[in-house]
Every structure is written in C-alpha cells, then in structure tokens.
Amino acid sequence: MAATVIGGLYMLYLALRIATAPPVAAEQGTHLPSFLGGFVLAIANPKAYAAIGSLYVGSLVDAQQGTRAAVGSVVVLAFVAVALNTTWLAFGAAIAAVLRDPRKARIANLVFALLLLASLVPLLLS
Structure with missing residues (x-):
C-alpha cells in the first residue's frame, strides 16, 4: 500500500513537472545525443x-x-x-x-500531463 501511494504521488509530481515545463526555444540549437x-x-x-x-x-x-x-x-x-x-x-x-512552437508546446505538455494523470485512474479504482 505504501509503495502504491508513493508511486501515485511521484506520478502526480511528474505530471506537474510536465505541465509546467517550458517549451523548447526555436533558437536553441539541436543537441543530438x-x-x-x-x-x-x-x-x-x-x-x-x-x-x-x-x-x-x-x-x-x-x-x-x-x-x-x-x-x-x-x-x-x-x-x-x-x-x-x-x-x-x-x-x-x-x-x-x-x-x-511555444503555444503548441504548452498544449502538448498539458495533454501529456493529463494522459499521465489518466493513467492513475486504475490505481484509484483498485
């Protein structure tokens, strides 16, 4: 039970970080790994x-x-x-x-954060 709660809280933290992440600046050079x-x-x-x-x-x-x-x-x-x-x-x-694109990136970040939160629904229903 404790691991489930800790994991769920970590997922909430990640969703918040994704939702508030700044968009990549178009002027920045692409750094290829x-x-x-x-x-x-x-x-x-x-x-x-x-x-x-x-x-x-x-x-x-x-x-x-x-x-x-x-x-x-x-x-x-x-x-x-x-x-x-x-x-x-x-x-x-x-x-x-x-x-x-800053506007599209903000929307994408919010969508990704919401999808991460939606993945927690089974956890909450069990």
Missing part, C-alpha cells in the same frame, strides 16, 4: 528491465519445451523491442517541430 549516450541510457533504463522481466515472468519456458522455445521467445522480444523503439523514434521526429 551521441551513440554512447544512447547506449548507456538503454543499458541503465530501469523501465526496460521491468518491462522485459514482466514479459519473461509471464511466459516462462518449461525445461521440456527446450532451447527452441527459449530462442523463439528471445526473437519475438527482440522484434517487439525494435518495433517499439522505431515507433518512438518516428513519433519523436514527428512531434519535434510541434514542440518548437
């Missing part, structure tokens, strides 16, 4: 470990199923990871221009 920076972020991403762990726990492979089933699971998970990362990359590239 390095490959090494992206690689380190991918390795250190706790959300990825939680998501992958939940997938594997939900589909444990019996010893009788053998190596073939385990390899199949890894291949499917790799495909899903590549598809999701590619989708996020495309979404980020598509929305970048919108986020450079």
Whole structure:
C-alpha cells in the first residue's frame, strides 16, 4: 500500500513537472545525443528491465519445451523491442517541430500531463 501511494504521488509530481515545463526555444540549437549516450541510457533504463522481466515472468519456458522455445521467445522480444523503439523514434521526429512552437508546446505538455494523470485512474479504482 505504501509503495502504491508513493508511486501515485511521484506520478502526480511528474505530471506537474510536465505541465509546467517550458517549451523548447526555436533558437536553441539541436543537441543530438551521441551513440554512447544512447547506449548507456538503454543499458541503465530501469523501465526496460521491468518491462522485459514482466514479459519473461509471464511466459516462462518449461525445461521440456527446450532451447527452441527459449530462442523463439528471445526473437519475438527482440522484434517487439525494435518495433517499439522505431515507433518512438518516428513519433519523436514527428512531434519535434510541434514542440518548437511555444503555444503548441504548452498544449502538448498539458495533454501529456493529463494522459499521465489518466493513467492513475486504475490505481484509484483498485
């Protein structure tokens, strides 16, 4: 129960930070992250470990199923990871221009904050 409350409060905090975040100035130069920076972020991403762990726990492979089933699971998970990362990359590239306009960026920040708050509804209903 305490972890749920702390997690919910943290989500509220994040929603507030998103809603009040300043828009990216159009004059600012775009700083592209390095490959090494992206690689380190991918390795250190706790959300990825939680998501992958939940997938594997939900589909444990019996010893009788053998190596073939385990390899199949890894291949499917790799495909899903590549598809999701590619989708996020495309979404980020598509929305970048919108986020450079201060008015549109403010609206986007409010929408993202509201979506984060909406994700708390199941927590409140349980």
